[in-house]
Amino acid sequence: MPIKLSCTTNPNINDKSGLSFAQCSYCYTIQLDEMIPLSILYSESHNYTSVGKVWENYFNLFCMSIQDIVNNKNVLEIGDPSAKIATKLNNYNKWYIIEPNKNNNIILKNNIEFIEGFFDNNFHTDKKIDVIIHSHLFEHTYDPNNFLKKCNDVLVDNGEMFFGVPNMEYIATQEISPFLGVFFEHTIFLNKDNIRHLLRANGFDIIDIIDYENHSILFHARKNTTSLYGETIIHNFYDSFFITLNKYNEFVNTCNEIIKGADKKVYLFGASYNTQFLLALGLHEEKIDGILDNSTDKQNKYLYGYDLKIYSPEIIMNNDSIVILKNGYYCDEIKKQLLCINPNTIIIE
The missing domain is CATH 3.40.50.720 (NAD(P)-binding Rossmann-like Domain)
Structure with missing residues (x-):
């Protein structure tokens, strides 16, 4: 597979690597076990804009859901090169965006501030952060536990987090993407069950879960002072992984016959x-x-x-x-x- 999802002016750049998958013996979550260095994978952005009615309606729902949450608050958004969410909202105090690939062609409000970089263990802020926002970012993380622990550390007591992820379980059950949608960027197969477990294990109470059609799932959580390791409902998507892959191979063979x-x-x-x-x-x-x-x-x-x-x-x-x-x-x-x-x-x- 090509190691990046970007678009380039040079068709001769074609670095590739094999996708290597593993499955957790405890929760059966399927994930990558070999990663591309972040500095290479995200050396340039391919997500300045989101096109189409599906995405338009998604962002409208996302923004409508968080307007009351961000009122008069300091917000940290993780991963948005074009401030797509911040520019749709108002009445927040300050909106910080940490992102390695800022879109320099946009004009920002005075209370929006970009921090160029990655949200990792090297990130530190002395700002009072009331709310953390991220959209279709969590599935890109290399260590979901460490990511959520960092979010918990950054937030004030009783701070809130609101985020959206793709509905990867729908992708699996409807067989609409090979490897359950996991690849170099989407490093882990997420679903409601393992996200619930991850949030509780890293000091978050779940306030609400919102389904946006079969496209995305939105989570609203609040920081607490304890980590809860409750019983985890386990669903094994191992068979789905290979069934979908076989169907895609059949589809490729059909296409080759038609186009030859x-x-x-x-x-x-x-x-x-x-x-x-x-x-x-x-x-x-x-x-x-x-x-x-x-x-x-x-x-x-x-x-x-x-x-x-x-x-x-x-x-x-x-x-x-x-x-x-x-x-x-x-x-x-x-x-x-x-x-x-x-x-x-x-x-x-």
Whole structure:
């Protein structure tokens, strides 16, 4: 697999490494056991913007849920290059964002302050932090226990934390991503049960859990003074891991059969990890004419690890094409868009 999920202007950069998985003998959580150094993995951002109605509605719900929590408070947000949440809210006292790849093209309010770096054991602050916020960040952590302990240390007594994670259990049960969605960036398979356990074990009481469709799960927690190691409900996703992988291998074989004699241009949708998965599993790169993606930040670049240029989906408007669509939760939204651009598009899904 390519070691990064970024987009690049140089198609010849293709550092790769094998994905190595392990499973906890106690809670059965599946996770990576070999990591890419953070300084390499996140040497540049690929997440300045989030595109589409699904993400728009997610951030609207996230912001609506925390407005009362952040009123007149000092907030520390972990991991957001573009201040997507802070700029939607108001009435907070001070909003700090720790992030290694700030988007320098945005204009910030006076009470938003960036701290360039990683939230790790080297991070220290003398600021009074009332609330910690992070969105689709927890699944990226290399040591979830250490991360939560650090959050607990930074917060004032009875401080609160609000965060969102992808619904990885839905990904597993619906078989919409190989490896249960775990790869170099999403290092651990998270679900409600193991997140509950992690929070309680690291000094947090759970106030509320909110489901956003089948896309994300939002957690609201409060710092307490004790760590609780209660009985853990154990679900083993070992079989799902291999069932989904086998189905993806079958899908790749089907795609290769269809495109080997195709007389139309063939595109993959999404400059994302699902595309990297398909190519790593053997999808014939030489038969692919490019990658379609709605993010203008990615267009006219190359997906890291491959000599495949990224285009706006509008390129298929006057060009009847084949599009390979394997984008998990977003497939319905994307399919509707592609057929609106060109009803003659052949979609392999």
